[in-house]
Amino acid sequence: MxxxxxxxxxxxxxxxxxxxxxxxxxxxxxxxxxxxxxxxxxxxxxxxxxxxxxxxxxxxxxxxxxxxxxxxxxxxxxxxxxxxxxxxxxxxxxxxxxxxxxxxxxxxxxxxxxxxxxxxxxxTKAAKPRPPAEVPADLATALVKNRKARATLDAFSNSNRREYIEWIGEAKRDATRAQRLAQTIEWLTEGKPRNWKYMNC
Missing domain, CATH: 3.90.1150.200 (Aspartate Aminotransferase, domain 1)
Incomplete structure (x- = not known):
């Protein structure tokens, strides 16, 4: 039934x-x-x-x-x-x-x-700690211009930092990467993690 x-x-x-x-x-x-x-x-x-x-x-x-x-x-x-x-x-x-x-x-x-x-x-696996995610050059440059975004990223856990860095790195086209970079800076400025949309669903 x-x-x-x-x-x-x-x-x-x-x-x-x-x-x-x-x-x-x-x-x-x-x-x-x-x-x-x-x-x-x-x-x-x-x-x-x-x-x-x-x-x-x-x-x-x-x-x-x-x-x-x-x-x-x-x-x-x-x-x-x-x-x-x-x-x-x-x-x-x-x-x-x-x-x-x-x-x-x-x-x-x-x-x-x-x-x-x-x-x-x-x-099922005991997860080994991953090394800190390396900030790509274009994101580092954008963060220099935005202290609030930089402070948010610095305060994040390694996994939260990695979510943004990998999302930017996975872009296949330059236009997509630029769009993701701009979105990252916007969300970081607002203090949001990468998957903030799904946290209060």
């Missing part, structure tokens, strides 16, 4: 009009692929659990929906992880998602991993 959490009904009802059919589609697809799934609200957004472990989750924002599996790349390595939460980038319509058949396969793959007791890769 399909069990639905009324809090998720309310979440979907309050979401932007474009997001509602996407959220309903995802919800139905997860239930169809995993009849034993249970719904819950975690970090203020809908999540699905299977055998007492998180399976996947979804969230609606002003201009996009995000969907992802708890075990991330172990389930779906799409290369879109840096575009939004989850593994499918910024979803603005149902067509942005994998086909129903592929989505079903991914949910079932996640189920198998849960059944096997697989945990998040980041939790």
């Amino acid at each position: 399909v069990t639905r959490d009324p809090r998720i009904d309310a979440y979907i009802a309050k979401s932007a009009e474009f997001a509602r059919p996407i959220l309903e589609h995802l919800r139905a697809a997860v239930h169809a692929a995993c009849p034993e799934v249970e719904e819950t609200l975690k970090w203020s957004s809908p999540h699905f659990t299977y055998r007492a472990r998180l399976l996947c989750g979804m969230a609606a924002f002003k201009q996009h929906v995000a969907f992802g599996f708890w075990l991330g790349k172990l389930v779906a390595a799409t290369g879109k992880d840096d575009e939004a939460m989850g593994q499918f980038g910024c979803i603005t319509r149902i067509a942005d998602l994998p086909s129903k058949k592929n989505l079903t396969s991914l949910v079932r793959k996640a189920m198998v991993l849960n059944e096997a007791g697989v945990t998040s890769p980041s939790r």
Whole structure:
């Protein structure tokens, strides 16, 4: 029997009009692929659990929906992880998602991993501390001109610093890099970490 959490009904009802059919589609697809799934609200957004472990989750924002599996790349390595939460980038319509058949396969793959007791890769290894991230020349130059941004970056943990530095470094085009650099300075000036948008969802 399909069990639905009324809090998720309310979440979907309050979401932007474009997001509602996407959220309903995802919800139905997860239930169809995993009849034993249970719904819950975690970090203020809908999540699905299977055998007492998180399976996947979804969230609606002003201009996009995000969907992802708890075990991330172990389930779906799409290369879109840096575009939004989850593994499918910024979803603005149902067509942005994998086909129903592929989505079903991914949910079932996640189920198998849960059944096997697989945990998040980041939790299975004792993480070695990474060396401090090296600030690229163009960011260093921009920081010289903006003391507030520099102070924010200096006060950040190594992981928060690295998120910005790697985001800038991953840009494939000069125009994209320049855009990310400008966005970095703006957000640092406001005291924001790289993924601030997702912290209060």
